[in-house]
Amino acid sequence: MDKILTGISGLDEMLNGGIPKRRHVAVFGGPGCGKTSFSFEYLYHGAKDGQAGLYLTLEESPEDIIENMKEQFSDFKDIDSLIDKKMLFVEQPANYSVDAIMESLEKRIVENEVQRAVIDSSTMLKAMFEKESEYRRTIVEMFNLIKKLDCTVMVLVEADSSEKEKVIFNIEHYVLDGIFNIYNLDKGDRRIRALEIFKMRGTDHSRDLVPFKVTPSGIKIYTNEKVF
Numbered sequence: 001m002d003k004i005l006t007g008i009s010g011l012d013e014m015l016n017g018g019i020p021k022r023r024h025v026a027v028f029g030g031p032g033c034g035k036t037s038f039s040f041e042y043l044y045h046g047a048k049d050g051q052a053g054l055y056l057t058l059e060e061s062p063e064d065i066i067e068n069m070k071e072q073f074s075d076f077k078d079i080d081s082l083i084d085k086k087m088l089f090v091e092q093p094a095n096y097s098v099d100a101i102m103e104s105l106e107k108r109i110v111e112n113e114v115q116r117a118v119i120d121s122s123t124m125l126k127a128m129f130e131k132e133s134e135y136r137r138t139i140v141e142m143f144n145l146i147k148k149l150d151c152t153v154m155v156l157v158e159a160d161s162s163e164k165e166k167v168i169f170n171i172e173h174y175v176l177d178g179i180f181n182i183y184n185l186d187k188g189d190r191r192i193r194a195l196e197i198f199k200m201r202g203t204d205h206s207r208d209l210v211p212f213k214v215t216p217s218g219i220k221i222y223t224n225e226k227v228f
């Protein structure tokens with residue numbers, strides 16, 4: 001099976017070589033856990049490697065995302081130049097609907113051969129629905145459409161809690177091919193960032209909960225360390 005390297009230090013090793021191509025994954029985490037950083041780095045390494053990437057934001061403005069990521073990853077000096085070269089796109093869909101999201105994705109896939117995409121976030125879509133059942137129907141429909149795309153998509157999902165024990169299974173857990181859970185664990189007087197690959201159809205993978213840091217030169221996952 002073809003795999004797509006994330007380029008994130010330690011992660012490809014945990015995935016036995018990367019995310020299976022065209023399998024779509026969710027990144028779950030509470031606010032501030034690092035979802036944007038994690039998924040942006042996935043696009044960044046792809047863009048450096050000749051695979052164009054699209055970050056579709058429904059929440060923060062594209063300008064804010066770019067500014068934050070340049071600050072967060074200050075060693076990545078070529079973010080602007082990758083954007084200028086049309087290898088990296090940070091955009092908002094025309095509105096908060098599945099149609100608008102799919103239109104934006106398809107446009108970039110056709111026009112710019114985008115091979116990696118991020119949708120930030122499915123939770124934002126949820127806010128558009130009064131009924132939970134309608135949201136479920138819509139999200140399932142969106143994931144079914146995404147499955148047909150020749151692009152490996154990461155969908156960010158806002159968890160209600162950053163505590164490991166309090167995470168509730170959402171519809172996204174069932175529908176997507178792969179799940180990364182990221183946590184901001186409470187360790188007495190400090191918090192530790194941790195990650196686990198909860199599931200990944202199509203490949204064997206590590207099931208360890210491992211600590212990680214966000215550094216100026218990228219996320220570092222400490223694959224041999226334990227959180228507890």
Ligand SMILES: Nc1ncnc2c1ncn2[C@@H]1O[C@H](COP(=O)(O)OP(=O)(O)O)[C@@H](O)[C@H]1O
Nearest residue numbers: 029030031032033034035036037038071072214
């Ligand atoms: N310049 C920076 N250097 C290091 N850490 C930062 C920097 N800017 C923000 N952070 C940390 O990253 C967190 C936000 O990460 P982000 O990827 O945006 O999370 P999420 O998308 O899950 O909300 C902040 O809460 C903060 O702890």
Ligand SMILES: [Mg+2]
Nearest residue numbers: 035036037120
């Ligand atoms: Mg974010």
